[in-house]
Each structure stands twice: as C-alpha cells, then as structure tokens.
Amino acid sequence: MHPARRPGRPLPDGFVAALQGAFGERVSMAEAVRAHHGRDESPFDPQLPDAVVFAHSTEEVQTVVRLCGQYDVPVIPYGNGSSLEGHLLAVQGGVSIDLSEMNRVHSINAEDLTVTVEPGISRKQLNEALRDTGLFFPIDPGADASIGGMCATRASGTNAVRYGTMRENVLGLTAVLADGRVIKTGSRARKSSAGYDLTRLFVGSEGTLGVITQITLRLYPQPEAVSAAVCTFASMGDAVRAVIETIQMGVPVARVEFVDSLAIRSINRHSNLTLREAPTLFFEFHGTESGVREQTETVQEIAAQNGGEGFEWATRPEDRGRLWNARHNAYFAMLQLKPGCRAVTTDVCVPISRLAECVTETEADLIASPLPCPIVGHVGDGNFHVAILIDPDKPEELEEAERLNRRIVERALRMDGTCTGEHGVGLHKMDFLLDEHGADTVDTMRAIKHALDPRNLMNPGKIFSWSA
Amino acid sequence: MHPARRPGRPLPDGFVAALQGAFGERVSMAEAVRAHHGRDESPFDPQLPDAVVFAHSTEEVQTVVRLCGQYDVPVIPYGNGSSLEGHLLAVQGGVSIDLSEMNRVHSINAEDLTVTVEPGISRKQLNEALRDTGLFFPIDPGADASIGGMCATRASGTNAVRYGTMRENVLGLTAVLADGRVIKTGSRARKSSAGYDLTRLFVGSEGTLGVITQITLRLYPQPEAVSAAVCTFASMGDAVRAVIETIQMGVPVARVEFVDSLAIRSINRHSNLTLREAPTLFFEFHGTESGVREQTETVQEIAAQNGGEGFEWATRPEDRGRLWNARHNAYFAMLQLKPGCRAVTTDVCVPISRLAECVTETEADLIASPLPCPIVGHVGDGNFHVAILIDPDKPEELEEAERLNRRIVERALRMDGTCTGEHGVGLHKMDFLLDEHGADTVDTMRAIKHALDPRNLMNPGKIFSWSA
Incomplete structure (x- = not known):
C-alpha cells in the first residue's frame, strides 16, 4: 500500500517557502480561507487543506503541481465549491488550487459552435459572455457551478434530456498531470477517432487524474421560440408514462422535470405561488414558433391521455420565467421546510x-x-x-x-x-461504486489511477480507495 | 522494451492443442481462413494470424484470451472486416477471434430506447431486428460494419450531424481484459457520474485494451416523416457556407453530405443518373410532417442565398431512396473510375x-x-x-x-x-497521432495501455508504438 500522506503533518518548510516565492500573496494559509476551501455543499464536516493557492494560468498550475510532487503534498482543484459529494474536502491535507480567477473566455468560434474557456468560469458567466452571439451553453446543474467542476463531476441537470451532459459537450481539454506535464486532449473538430478518448477519461475523474486548466465546449443556437408548460398527475406512474410516450413520439423536449407534492408545497411557500400540490411535470420546448406549438400540443394530448390535469402553457418570457424560477429555486425552497x-x-x-x-x-x-x-x-x-x-x-x-x-x-x-x-x-x-460496477471494473479504474498518478497526490481518497 | 512476439514464430504445440480441445472445429489454421482474417479494406498487404477462433460467448472469448495470455500469443478481435486502416492485420501474428457468430440481440427495451447486442451483429442486422419496434439505430458508416467494430473504431458516418457518433450512443459494454477478467462498464441509465468513463475508453480503443463482447446502445424513434433534397453550388465554399448557416439557424438536419464533381460523375455512371456534375449537397430531414416541410423550406432559402441551384426535394420513399442510394454507392462508384x-x-x-x-x-x-x-x-x-x-x-x-x-x-x-x-x-x-496530440498526450495513452495490457498482447502494433 502506498504510504498516503496523513492530514495534520505540517507542510515542509522548503515547500511553503517555494510556494510563497512563486505566488506571493496568492498563497494563503489563513484559517478562514482554508475553511472556505475545505467544505462544499455536502453534509460532511469540513476538512481543511494546509494551504490555498489562487492560480492564474496553466503554467502556474503546473508550478504548484510540480512543487507538490517534489514534496509529496496532495493537490485538490477548487472551482466554485458547489460539489454535493465531498469532492473538495482535504482528507489527506495538501494544497487547494483555487481556479476561480482563471475565468476567462479564451475564444468563441460562432461558426463552429464552440467556445474555449478557463475552468473557473461559471456557467452563468459563460452564458453572459455568449449573449450577443445568438448561442448558448445549455448544461444547467442548478447551482452556478464552474465549468471545470462540471467537467470533473460529469455534471448535467435540467437540459440533459435534449442537449446531453458534460460527457457529450466537452470537445477537448488541457490538463496538468500528476508529474507536471501538460496534455491537450481532443481538438476543435466535432468528432475524432484519434486514439484513446482522454477527454472523456478526464470528464468525471473528479480531480483524481490531474487538474483541468482549459476546456473546449460545444454551443447551441439560441432557439427561435421557447415555451413552457406545467401539468399535474394523479401519481408519479402516470407522469412517467406521459414522459415515456413523449420521448417515444420523438418530441425533442428540452426539459421535463418531476416535482412531488411536498416539493410543490415548499415551492408555493418560497415563491408565493398557488400551484396544485400534486405530482407535477414542468416542461420546456425549444424550436421554431410552429415547432414549439406542435410540440406543446402533442404533449398536452399525451398528458391528457395519462390523466394529466390543469395543463397550463406559457410562451411569454415573464410567464415562463415564473414557472421555471420556481423549479430552479426548489432546492432552497425545500431547505426551508x-x-x-x-x-x-x-x-x-x-x-x-x-x-x-x-x-x-x-x-x-x-x-x-x-x-x-x-x-x-x-x-x-x-x-x-x-x-x-x-x-x-x-x-x-x-x-x-x-x-x-x-x-x-x-x-x-x-x-x-x-x-x-x-x-x-x-x-x-x-x-456504492463497488456495488454498481464490481471489483474488477473498479480495479480497472484503479489501474488507470496508479498509472497516471503513481504517488496518489491528485485529490486522494475520492471515487475509490487507493488499494483494493 | 517489451519483447514483442514476432510473426513467423510457430504457435506453441500446447497452445494449439488446448485451443482445439476447447473449440474443436471452430479453430481454423487453414490458409484461406487466415488470409480472410489477415486483411481488411485498407490498401495494406495482408498479414495473416496464426489461427482463427470463432467464438460464441463472452466465456469463450475469455477462454481464448486466457490461453493466449498463458502462451504469450497476441489476440486480434475480428467483426466484419470492413476496417480501412489495417486494424485487423496480424502484424505480430497471433489469434484472430472472429465474433461474427456472436450476433444476437440480447434485449430490446423500447421504453428506454436501448438495445443490448453481441458485437458481431451488423448495423443492418440490428436495424432489421428493430423494424417492428418503431425504433432505429442511426449510426451509418456506409459499410455494413459490425457493431463491435464500430465501437472499436468510434465510427460515425452520414447521420452523425444529428445523432452523434458511437461515442455518444454506447451506454455500456462488457469487455474481456488482457488478463481474462470480464468487466462491465456503464449501465442502462441514460447518464451516470459513477467513476471513470471506461465505456468511452473502450470506444475507440481499436482492440488494444480488450475484446468487447456485449454492447448497450441508444436507439431513436423512427421519424414520422423524412424528406431528402439535393442542390448544386458553384464551389465548395458556397456549399459549406450554406451548411454553416443551416446549423446556426438550429435546423436539426439529419444528414448533409458533400459530393464533388468527380464523385458525381462516378455516381452518374454507376447508378445511371443524370445529376449535374458540380459540387453538390445531399440533405435528409427527420421530424413531423410539418417540421420536415419547415426544415426543407428553410434550407432551400439558405441554399438560394448562397448560390445553390437546382434545389430538388423528395418526400416519397422511392425518390428519397434513389437519391440516397446514389450517395451510399459512392464508394463503389468511385472505385470504378x-x-x-x-x-x-x-x-x-x-x-x-x-x-x-x-x-x-x-x-x-x-x-x-x-x-x-x-x-x-x-x-x-x-x-x-x-x-x-x-x-x-x-x-x-x-x-x-x-x-x-x-x-x-x-x-x-x-x-x-x-x-x-x-x-x-x-x-x-x-x-499522425503523434503530430496531432504531441508526445506527452500519446504517452498518457501508452501508460493506460501498459497498465491494462502489460504484456502487449491485445491487438499489438496499432494506434501507437509500445515504447515511446
């Protein structure tokens, strides 16, 4: 078993001096800063990193990773802190690399429907930057997560039924490996058969294989028309049947969200609404004016056949906004229960x-x-x-x-x-990962981890144990 | 450097006996059979495997791989032989595992739009099996390739602009690793963030990481309406501009293919047609009746704005068939030039x-x-x-x-x-792979290969060299 570094062991003096020499005031060992970086939105107790570095470039990330390698110190990449699974906790101590100041848009290629960004940009910042291009980036996990964090966790959210997840929407990326080398995966071409799919290997690797420092994403044209609809059902079973039929009809629904009675009650209280407290579906349709009308009518018919009641639809932005804001605020509304x-x-x-x-x-x-x-x-x-x-x-x-x-x-x-x-x-x-995939499949993941990070320094203690 | 086995060294006696003991007449060392398995559609000279085994199950593949491991014999998976890049050539000798008799449909899940198949089934066989379900599998590389081979090369083809490539359409797979262990990757869920994306690692690995023995694919509803169109342009530049505008308008075109004047001439000769010998776009649109009409009209307008001439469209199956058969036969038509x-x-x-x-x-x-x-x-x-x-x-x-x-x-x-x-x-x-990605990225692929196939027995000599 690899002698994993344990938290509590102080950082080597030479390491701290070297880090401060390279980053000056952008290294912090202040308790408050470390506390902010040793927690996330999960219910786990915080575990603080020993230091936080605010990096500004791939080269700077490379410098931190190389120093950490030299002194056997773990590395934890940090975006916006919205993880729900303890990804950011420094379970073996180490350095949190805060990438939130690496939030530039490197280039927008409107004709190719691609954008290349730094990992610290949040999805809302990105869409703000895209506003005048007629394009948008659809992946929406609810939280205003960083694109780097969304890559690392293979995030998706409400639009995935139409636009896919981060798996489908990252074309390529730059990553700093455990040994400090920088690799570029993929290209700006929409597809490629050129060797192992390292892009997809890094998407979902949760910081355990390296630090992602640049990302090329697919974009989509802003739809000409958008409509939203809401409908209640007698049971979850009826609601799901309506959704299955919708998808089997080939209706390219952009979003379809289920919210149960209790969640509706919380939303009503939080957003001052009077939605019927019953199993509810929220829909959103994207397309041309006539396409959206046709989709809505088809879904209304399917909903009715499955006992759907109170089908209400909205094309005006303010009405759509009201419905979807309610859905978007569900998490905070529910907490107030x-x-x-x-x-x-x-x-x-x-x-x-x-x-x-x-x-x-x-x-x-x-x-x-x-x-x-x-x-x-x-x-x-x-x-x-x-x-x-x-x-x-x-x-x-x-x-x-x-x-x-x-x-x-x-x-x-x-x-x-x-x-x-x-x-x-x-x-x-x-x-659960072991239960889901079995020991041999998790062993295969572990073999890849051992090959790319032989000293277990990249976000150690996450996804699977170092030894079987 | 690993002492790679060289072709020409005879197979060990014990190995042949064990193989014959396990597979009887389904092992062949006949020259004609080996010659058939040592070539593909590439212009490379054939390089024959030492033996061919016709496997019928994951367990049988496991038996072959284990025996090969025991005797240090390379393994080359074989589907339908339609590779264009020499994937099937036994450059270091070894055993070709012919999977064409593993061509069963394991299960169709119409509500989930998924199907689980064996790797030897061809895409046409699969769509035949799906015919009565209202669903289809869209990936169409032209050749009637095996689904396993399409996985291994990350194939795509004419429908990818709408439906994606094998990368987007494989949900999970079963693979026999170099050490004979069997892993299952992914699940039947449409999305997952459960650990490293081994599915995508195997898609495109060209047989170098293991033998794929079962695949779960995404399916799509057969469109209610389909139309096709053809249009000529003064230049490739004009044609491409029309396509870029089409995509930026969000028109969900299902296929859009460019064919140059010389290829049109070959198609005219081969299919006895009188298409205008000019840079040409072939379109196909999928959707509802009115959606397809709207798409076609939009594209007709965009084509006209870019100097497109002779825009002709067809909704009747026989007219669409005539156009697209011509495009599909282009490869053979061109050979006849x-x-x-x-x-x-x-x-x-x-x-x-x-x-x-x-x-x-x-x-x-x-x-x-x-x-x-x-x-x-x-x-x-x-x-x-x-x-x-x-x-x-x-x-x-x-x-x-x-x-x-x-x-x-x-x-x-x-x-x-x-x-x-x-x-x-x-x-x-x-x-070219090295030129494209650089040594460090290819080294990262190599590190994964070394970790999962430390003795270089899985389709050796493909994608990258064993040593840097």
Missing part, C-alpha cells in the same frame, strides 16, 4: 421504464421515515433527487438519511441503474 | 469554419496530382474523405497517395482538426 436543516441529496438514475416503480417504492420508504423528504427529478433521464432534510446536530438523523439513501441506491442498482446520475462519487459513494 | 484500383481513403475532420478552406486547398493538390481523387464529405461534421485511386501494382502510385494524404493531414492539424474523424488510427496514422 425544516429551518436550520441540511440536505442529504440522493442522485440515483435508472432506465426510464423503471423510474415510476423506483420512485413509488422510494415514496413508501420516505412516508415511513420521520424526516421530510421532497423529491425532484430529471424525469426524461430517469434521474431523481430525494432531499433528505436533517438537523445537523442530530447524528441519528444523519444515520436515518444514510439508511434511506442506501435503500434507494440498492433499489436503483437492482433496476440496472446507477448510484449517481450527475453529482459524482466523491467521498459519499465509494462503496 | 479506375478499373482494378484500390482506394487510399483520407479521413481528416476540421472545425466547420475551416472546412471550405481545407477542401479548396486540397483540391489544388489533387488537380496537380496524376491520380483521380474524388471527394465526399460529412460536411455537417467537418469530416471529408478523398478516395485516392491507385493501381495496387504500382508502388509509385501508393507513394503519391501517401504524399497527398500527408499534406491533407498536416493541413487539417494546422486548422485545429484531427487526422481521423471516424476510421481510427490503426497502422496507417500512428505518426
């Missing part, structure tokens, strides 16, 4: 044919639990989140949340699904 | 904004060459093929073809493109 709570958020994804069954069985678990547990789902992808609301001061509530999560994951795996649709493995799901 | 010839096929792919420039400069090279060189292109992806027609008995013609190819690749790389859009690296482009 239990003042002072934190959420343990599950993230399973199953084949859509099993989704109704999976959610229905899960609802039975949740009703039997003392904790409030609203559900929202990216139903077109088969991905749903239960926000299990716990009092952070009551360990028994965390334990109950873990029990519920475990049951939900076991159920999803039985149904040929995955323990994580879009949040990543991080610290929280290392055992 | 020079009786007895073979084609050296280039495969560069560039950002679409550089495509016109890339093709125009290439046309100047081709005009100056004594060889006939028709061009066809998947213009929506920036990918085009020059079929350089050579007399296989004249080494100077092969040399001239290589010179042209080298110039085309160098040009594409200067334009931020790739040496191979869809055919793979194989034997032919190992140097």
Whole structure:
C-alpha cells in the first residue's frame, strides 16, 4: 500500500517557502480561507487543506503541481465549491488550487459552435459572455457551478434530456498531470477517432487524474421560440408514462422535470405561488414558433391521455420565467421546510421504464421515515433527487438519511441503474461504486489511477480507495 | 522494451492443442481462413494470424484470451472486416477471434430506447431486428460494419450531424481484459457520474485494451416523416457556407453530405443518373410532417442565398431512396473510375469554419496530382474523405497517395482538426497521432495501455508504438 500522506503533518518548510516565492500573496494559509476551501455543499464536516493557492494560468498550475510532487503534498482543484459529494474536502491535507480567477473566455468560434474557456468560469458567466452571439451553453446543474467542476463531476441537470451532459459537450481539454506535464486532449473538430478518448477519461475523474486548466465546449443556437408548460398527475406512474410516450413520439423536449407534492408545497411557500400540490411535470420546448406549438400540443394530448390535469402553457418570457424560477429555486425552497436543516441529496438514475416503480417504492420508504423528504427529478433521464432534510446536530438523523439513501441506491442498482446520475462519487459513494460496477471494473479504474498518478497526490481518497 | 512476439514464430504445440480441445472445429489454421482474417479494406498487404477462433460467448472469448495470455500469443478481435486502416492485420501474428457468430440481440427495451447486442451483429442486422419496434439505430458508416467494430473504431458516418457518433450512443459494454477478467462498464441509465468513463475508453480503443463482447446502445424513434433534397453550388465554399448557416439557424438536419464533381460523375455512371456534375449537397430531414416541410423550406432559402441551384426535394420513399442510394454507392462508384484500383481513403475532420478552406486547398493538390481523387464529405461534421485511386501494382502510385494524404493531414492539424474523424488510427496514422496530440498526450495513452495490457498482447502494433 502506498504510504498516503496523513492530514495534520505540517507542510515542509522548503515547500511553503517555494510556494510563497512563486505566488506571493496568492498563497494563503489563513484559517478562514482554508475553511472556505475545505467544505462544499455536502453534509460532511469540513476538512481543511494546509494551504490555498489562487492560480492564474496553466503554467502556474503546473508550478504548484510540480512543487507538490517534489514534496509529496496532495493537490485538490477548487472551482466554485458547489460539489454535493465531498469532492473538495482535504482528507489527506495538501494544497487547494483555487481556479476561480482563471475565468476567462479564451475564444468563441460562432461558426463552429464552440467556445474555449478557463475552468473557473461559471456557467452563468459563460452564458453572459455568449449573449450577443445568438448561442448558448445549455448544461444547467442548478447551482452556478464552474465549468471545470462540471467537467470533473460529469455534471448535467435540467437540459440533459435534449442537449446531453458534460460527457457529450466537452470537445477537448488541457490538463496538468500528476508529474507536471501538460496534455491537450481532443481538438476543435466535432468528432475524432484519434486514439484513446482522454477527454472523456478526464470528464468525471473528479480531480483524481490531474487538474483541468482549459476546456473546449460545444454551443447551441439560441432557439427561435421557447415555451413552457406545467401539468399535474394523479401519481408519479402516470407522469412517467406521459414522459415515456413523449420521448417515444420523438418530441425533442428540452426539459421535463418531476416535482412531488411536498416539493410543490415548499415551492408555493418560497415563491408565493398557488400551484396544485400534486405530482407535477414542468416542461420546456425549444424550436421554431410552429415547432414549439406542435410540440406543446402533442404533449398536452399525451398528458391528457395519462390523466394529466390543469395543463397550463406559457410562451411569454415573464410567464415562463415564473414557472421555471420556481423549479430552479426548489432546492432552497425545500431547505426551508425544516429551518436550520441540511440536505442529504440522493442522485440515483435508472432506465426510464423503471423510474415510476423506483420512485413509488422510494415514496413508501420516505412516508415511513420521520424526516421530510421532497423529491425532484430529471424525469426524461430517469434521474431523481430525494432531499433528505436533517438537523445537523442530530447524528441519528444523519444515520436515518444514510439508511434511506442506501435503500434507494440498492433499489436503483437492482433496476440496472446507477448510484449517481450527475453529482459524482466523491467521498459519499465509494462503496456504492463497488456495488454498481464490481471489483474488477473498479480495479480497472484503479489501474488507470496508479498509472497516471503513481504517488496518489491528485485529490486522494475520492471515487475509490487507493488499494483494493 | 517489451519483447514483442514476432510473426513467423510457430504457435506453441500446447497452445494449439488446448485451443482445439476447447473449440474443436471452430479453430481454423487453414490458409484461406487466415488470409480472410489477415486483411481488411485498407490498401495494406495482408498479414495473416496464426489461427482463427470463432467464438460464441463472452466465456469463450475469455477462454481464448486466457490461453493466449498463458502462451504469450497476441489476440486480434475480428467483426466484419470492413476496417480501412489495417486494424485487423496480424502484424505480430497471433489469434484472430472472429465474433461474427456472436450476433444476437440480447434485449430490446423500447421504453428506454436501448438495445443490448453481441458485437458481431451488423448495423443492418440490428436495424432489421428493430423494424417492428418503431425504433432505429442511426449510426451509418456506409459499410455494413459490425457493431463491435464500430465501437472499436468510434465510427460515425452520414447521420452523425444529428445523432452523434458511437461515442455518444454506447451506454455500456462488457469487455474481456488482457488478463481474462470480464468487466462491465456503464449501465442502462441514460447518464451516470459513477467513476471513470471506461465505456468511452473502450470506444475507440481499436482492440488494444480488450475484446468487447456485449454492447448497450441508444436507439431513436423512427421519424414520422423524412424528406431528402439535393442542390448544386458553384464551389465548395458556397456549399459549406450554406451548411454553416443551416446549423446556426438550429435546423436539426439529419444528414448533409458533400459530393464533388468527380464523385458525381462516378455516381452518374454507376447508378445511371443524370445529376449535374458540380459540387453538390445531399440533405435528409427527420421530424413531423410539418417540421420536415419547415426544415426543407428553410434550407432551400439558405441554399438560394448562397448560390445553390437546382434545389430538388423528395418526400416519397422511392425518390428519397434513389437519391440516397446514389450517395451510399459512392464508394463503389468511385472505385470504378479506375478499373482494378484500390482506394487510399483520407479521413481528416476540421472545425466547420475551416472546412471550405481545407477542401479548396486540397483540391489544388489533387488537380496537380496524376491520380483521380474524388471527394465526399460529412460536411455537417467537418469530416471529408478523398478516395485516392491507385493501381495496387504500382508502388509509385501508393507513394503519391501517401504524399497527398500527408499534406491533407498536416493541413487539417494546422486548422485545429484531427487526422481521423471516424476510421481510427490503426497502422496507417500512428505518426499522425503523434503530430496531432504531441508526445506527452500519446504517452498518457501508452501508460493506460501498459497498465491494462502489460504484456502487449491485445491487438499489438496499432494506434501507437509500445515504447515511446
């Protein structure tokens, strides 16, 4: 077993001096700065890095990584801190490389529908920069995450049913490897068969193979017309059937989100709305004026055939905004169901044919639990989140949340699904990863990790253990 | 350097006996069978494997791979033999595992739009099996390739502009690793963030990391309506501008293919047609009746604005069939421009904004060459093929073809493109891969190969050299 560095061992003096020599005031060992970088949106207790460096270029990241290699110090890349799975916790100490100041747009190529950016830019900053081009970047995980972090966790969100995930939308990237070498993967061509797909290997590698310092993304034309619709159903099963039929008809729905009664109640309270407290689907359609009308009419018909009620649609931006803002604020609305709570958020994804069954069985678990547990789902992808609301001061509530999560994951795996649709493995799901893929597949991942990071310095302790 | 096995060394007696014991008549060492498996559609001279085994299951593949490991014998997976890059040549001898009898459909999940198949099934066999489901598998590289081979080379073809490539359409797979272990990657969920993307690592690995024995694919609803259109332009530049505007308008064109004057002439002769001999675009549109009409009208307008002439469109299946059959037969039509010839096929792919420039400069090279060189292109992806027609008995013609190819690749790389859009690296482009990605990136691929196949037995000598 590799002698992994343990937290608490002070940084070597020579290392700190070298870091300060290279970065001056952009190195911080202040408690508050380290505390900010040793936590994320997960319910885990913070684990602080020993130092934080604010990097400004690939070359600077290379300098930090080389120094860390020289002194055997772990490296943790940091974007916007919106991880839900403990990715940013310095479980073996080390240096957090804050990339938030590397947030420039390197180049926009409107004819090719590509943009090349630094990893610290957030998705909202990116879309702001694209505003006058007629193009947009659709991946929307809810939080205003950094593009680098979205790459590292293979993020997706509400638009994935139409536009795919980070897996489909990263064309190439630049990464600093554990030994300090810089590699460029992919190209600006839309497709390539040139060797192993290192781009896809880094997308979803959660910082464990290197630090991503530049990313080329696919863009999409802003749709000529957009409409939104909302509709309630007697049960999750009816709602899912409507979605399956919609997709089988080839309707290119841009978003379709499930929100359960409890989540609707929280949204009503938070956004001062009067939505009917029932299982609800939110739709969004993108296309030409007539295409959007046709999509909406088709879906309205399908919804009616599945018992959908109160189908309401909106093409005016302010009406659409009202509906979708409510959905977007669901996470914060749900937190307000239990003042002072934190959420343990599950993230399973199953084949859509099993989704109704999976959610229905899960609802039975949740009703039997003392904790409030609203559900929202990216139903077109088969991905749903239960926000299990716990009092952070009551360990028994965390334990109950873990029990519920475990049951939900076991159920999803039985149904040929995955323990994580879009949040990543991080610290929280290392055992589930083994259950999902089996030891030989995880061993194969481990062999790649050992080959590219033989001293276990790149975000150690995440995704899987160093030794089998 | 690893002592790679050299061809010509006879197979160990114990190995042959063990293979025959396990597979009986499904092992062949007959010259004709070996000759069939030691060639492909590339212009390379055949290099025969020492034996061919016809496998029927993952377990049987595992048996062959384990025996090969025990006796230090290379393994080459074989599907339908339609590779264009020498992937199947036994450059270090060894055993060709013929997977063509593993061509079953394991399960179709219509609600999830997924199918799980064995690797030997061809794309036409698959679509035949899907016919009554209302679904189809869109990836169409022209040849009736095996799905396993299409995975291994990250194939795409005429539909990729709308439906993506094998990269986007493989959800998960089963593979036998070099050490005989069987891994399952991915799941049937549409998306996942569960660990390293081993699925995408195997897609495009050209048999060098293991043998793919089962594949889960995404399917799509058969469109309600399909229309086709054809239009000629004064130049490639005008045609490409029309395509760029089409894509920027968000028209979800299903296919858009460029065919140059010489290729049109060959098609006219071969299919007995009277298409105008000019740079031509072939379009196909998928959608609802009204959606397809709208798409066609929009594109007709854009084509006219770019000097397009003779815009002709067809919704009746027989008329569409006539147009697209002509395009599909282009490869064989082009071969008939020079009786007895073979084609050296280039495969560069560039950002679409550089495509016109890339093709125009290439046309100047081709005009100056004594060889006939028709061009066809998947213009929506920036990918085009020059079929350089050579007399296989004249080494100077092969040399001239290589010179042209080298110039085309160098040009594409200067334009931020790739040496191979869809055919793979194989034997032919190992140097180009280095030029494209640089030594450090190829070293990273090599480190993965060394980790997963430490004795270099899986399709050795392909993609990159074993040692730097």
